[in-house]
Amino acid sequence: MNNIYKSETGKMEIQKAYKEILSVWPVENKQYEVKTEYGPTFVIESGEKNKPALLLLHGSVSNSFAWYGDTVPFSKEYHVYAVDIIGEAGLSAPNRPEYNSGAYARWLYSLLENLELKSCSIIGLSLGGWMALDFATTYPEKTDNLILLCPGGLAPENSSFIWKALFYSFFGKWGNKQIHKLINGGKLPDENTPGLDKALAFTSLINKHFNPRFGKLPIFGEESLSRLNMPVLLLFGDKDYLLSGKESIKNLKNRVPHAVTELLTDTGHIVINQTEKILGFLKK
Numbered sequence: 001m002n003n004i005y006k007s008e009t010g011k012m013e014i015q016k017a018y019k020e021i022l023s024v025w026p027v028e029n030k031q032y033e034v035k036t037e038y039g040p041t042f043v044i045e046s047g048e049k050n051k052p053a054l055l056l057l058h059g060s061v062s063n064s065f066a067w068y069g070d071t072v073p074f075s076k077e078y079h080v081y082a083v084d085i086i087g088e089a090g091l092s093a094p095n096r097p098e099y100n101s102g103a104y105a106r107w108l109y110s111l112l113e114n115l116e117l118k119s120c121s122i123i124g125l126s127l128g129g130w131m132a133l134d135f136a137t138t139y140p141e142k143t144d145n146l147i148l149l150c151p152g153g154l155a156p157e158n159s160s161f162i163w164k165a166l167f168y169s170f171f172g173k174w175g176n177k178q179i180h181k182l183i184n185g186g187k188l189p190d191e192n193t194p195g196l197d198k199a200l201a202f203t204s205l206i207n208k209h210f211n212p213r214f215g216k217l218p219i220f221g222e223e224s225l226s227r228l229n230m231p232v233l234l235l236f237g238d239k240d241y242l243l244s245g246k247e248s249i250k251n252l253k254n255r256v257p258h259a260v261t262e263l264l265t266d267t268g269h270i271v272i273n274q275t276e277k278i279l280g281f282l283k284k
Contacts, residue, residue: 003211004087004088004089004094004096004210004211005209005210005211006208006209006210006211007209009209010208010209010210011209013205013209014089014205014206014209014210015091017202017205018063018065018089018090018091018202021065021068021202022044025044025046025068025071026068026069026071026072027046027047027071027072027075028046029044029045029046029071030044030045030046031043031044031045032045033091033092034111034114034115035114036086036107036110036111036114037106037107037110038086038093038095038097038103038106038107038110039086039092039093039094039095040092040093041083041084041086041092041093041107041111042064042083042084042090042091042092043081043082043083043084043111043115044064044071044080044081044082045079045080045081046071046075046079046080046082047074047075047076047077047078047079047080048079049079050079051077051078051079052078052079052120052121052144053078053079053081053115053117053119053120053121053144054074054078054079054080054081054120054121054122054123054282055081055083055108055112055120055121055122055123056070056071056074056080056081056082056083056122056123056128057083057085057122057123057124057125057127057128057129057131057132058082058083058084058085058088058090058125058126058127058128059125059126059127059128059129060088060126060127060212060213061088061089061203061206061207061210061212062088062089062090062203062206063084063085063088063089063090063091064082064083064084064090065199065202066125067082068199069272069275070275073275073276073279074275074279077279077282077283078121078282081115081120083111085127085128085131086107087213088127089206089210096213098215099130099215099217099218100218102134102138104131104134104135105131105134105135105137105138105139108131108135108139109135109138109139109142112142118142119141119142119143119144120142120143120144121143121144121145121146121147121282122135122136122143122145122146122147123147123149123278124146124147124148124149124151125149125150125151125271126149126150126151126152126242126269127152127217128151129148129149129150129151129152129153130151130152130153130217132146132147132148132151133146133148133151133153133154133220133224134153134220136227136228136230137220137224137225137227137228138227140227140228140229140230143230144230145230145231145232145233145281145282146228146230146231146232146233147232147233147235147278147281147282148232148233148234148235149235149271149274150235150236150237150240150242150243150245150269150271151234151248152217152243153217153218153219153220154219154220154234154243154247154248154249154251154252155219155243155244155247155248155251156216156219156244157216157217157242157243158241158242158243158244222255225251225252225255225256226255226256228255228256228259231258231260231281231284232252232256232258232259232260233259233260233261233278233281234248234249234252234259234260234261234262235261235262235264235271235274235277236248236249236261236262236263236264236271237263237264237267237268237269237270237271238263238264238265238266238267239266239267239268240267240268240269241268241269242269243269245263245264246263249261249263260281
């Protein structure tokens, strides 16, 4: 349960680098742990308390650094809670319940209870999108809006991705570049992207020392998806190698006709620069 890192030294290296990033978080914030029934959960809180609550859930093999570039615009409009998912490479508990156990929905319910939030909007990225779906289909009354960025759970995963990524992980910097190419639809992110070097260095450090999960994410069926009565936005890349954007969109639209969906052109599994679109959807 606790061996999510390859070594204690590797864990300390990742957490040291993460805390350095947290010390220069781009918006005024509070950072703290919240007790839940699945262990302590690390939260970065920003924005004014009188504004609507917005929960951010990052993807796998990552932490809330994924939202570094989005927290400033989100915090101007919302009371933001960026959450480190349990069992991932952040500062939350190393607990990894089974995906199909219902534990992650209960974890988020416990988190909201202890944050004293009656409900919130949720943005989930990849694995975080699956967890957002798990929560929203279980507790729709707690979910004001649901924004999904390349989420798992709507189409089967491309199993060859995991094995290719595992193979490349043994080849240092070159291997990490190949992993990023896989994730980004066959190309590296634009070299002119602000902070790209820092982001790549941090993700490479995580890949070096972190043990990812290999279990497949359960697919949500018609009965579950039919509970999504809140506004839903789904964004997928047309070159996503890990998950089929077309199949995921088709599945959701068949079950949730009111959902707003978009297949982003020339985009892999890294869905970025969508903050303005998301804010526009939330304001409707």
